[in-house]
Amino acid sequence: MSETDVLPSAEPASADPSTDPSAAAHARAIGIDVGGTGVKAAVVDLVTGELVSPRIREKTPQPATPEAVIETVGRIVDRLAEGGHLDPTMPAGAGLPGVVKRGRLVTAANIDKGWVDYAAQEALEARLGRPVRLINDADAAGLAEVAFGAAKGVPGTVLLLTIGTGIGSALLIDGKLLDSTEFGHVPYRRKDAELWISGAARERRAIGWRRWAGEFSEYLALLEKWFWPDLIILGGGVSKEYAKYGKWLKSRAPQVTARFLNTSGIIGAALAAGGHEEAPTD
Ligand code: BGC
Numbered sequence: 001m002s003e004t005d006v007l008p009s010a011e012p013a014s015a016d017p018s019t020d021p022s023a024a025a026h027a028r029a030i031g032i033d034v035g036g037t038g039v040k041a042a043v044v045d046l047v048t049g050e051l052v053s054p055r056i057r058e059k060t061p062q063p064a065t066p067e068a069v070i071e072t073v074g075r076i077v078d079r080l081a082e083g084g085h086l087d088p089t090m091p092a093g094a095g096l097p098g099v100v101k102r103g104r105l106v107t108a109a110n111i112d113k114g115w116v117d118y119a120a121q122e123a124l125e126a127r128l129g130r131p132v133r134l135i136n137d138a139d140a141a142g143l144a145e146v147a148f149g150a151a152k153g154v155p156g157t158v159l160l161l162t163i164g165t166g167i168g169s170a171l172l173i174d175g176k177l178l179d180s181t182e183f184g185h186v187p188y189r190r191k192d193a194e195l196w197i198s199g200a201a202r203e204r205r206a207i208g209w210r211r212w213a214g215e216f217s218e219y220l221a222l223l224e225k226w227f228w229p230d231l232i233i234l235g236g237g238v239s240k241e242y243a244k245y246g247k248w249l250k251s252r253a254p255q256v257t258a259r260f261l262n263t264s265g266i267i268g269a270a271l272a273a274g275g276h277e278e279a280p281t282d
Helices: 021-025 066-082 120-128 137-148 193-197 199-205 209-227 237-248 264-273
Strands: 004-007 028-034 038-045 055-059 092-096 132-136 157-163 167-173 176-178 231-235 255-257
Touching (some): 028 137, 038 066, 132 137, 132 264, 209 237
Parallel strands (some): 092 132, 157 231
Antiparallel strands (some): 038 055
């Protein structure tokens, strides 16, 4: 693929305002997902969760300094504007792999350390010329799943884990997000869990799915001891491989895979921008 790609979306088909008059009236926001390998963005219908523009992706610049990433985001959003997908008042949300407080990252385990305390929200607002809201990437996935996916309408405590380069977490209590849980950094075998059992760690350690699932089950048991989730949702790249390890993965709570694999970050960031911090009530 070329450096800048317009990706097909595996998830629900886009609403077409020309054939669906209600689609045009729905609030929309730009969702941006900053990952370790790619920066992706699209316009999201906040009522249906559908992507209503192409999903545009560029490689994450290396090193992924705030300035370089923000320039990449700027180019992607310029392309959405050139395609006629934006209006000037449309807000944007950006999902990032770290704890977000007051428009800045305060941790950066899997992204350039230059992000820590950098005024990212302000810089993005200046580059994009619109209001921007930052959110943790796993929290964004949680918002997407509770609004439109596997956590929708599920009462009680839902634990979502995104398993990829790191391990991200979102904890939903009766549909409301408790943000910044950061369970990838829970101590497991005297290190942060994600250093042993994220998707990247599994590859680095060259361990098979059965062994990985055994270790991941121990980690789930640790979390279950404290939070007693009613449902565990597995997201991130590793959830696509569930068929290879699901039979060995044990937990007290039932497990399901996330509905959104490639677009949860985009959809959830857009929801955060639109001010949806909890599941729609309908
Ligand atoms: C970060 C989290 C993030 C997760 C997945 C972890 O290393 O601390 O904030 O959600 O990676 O990207």
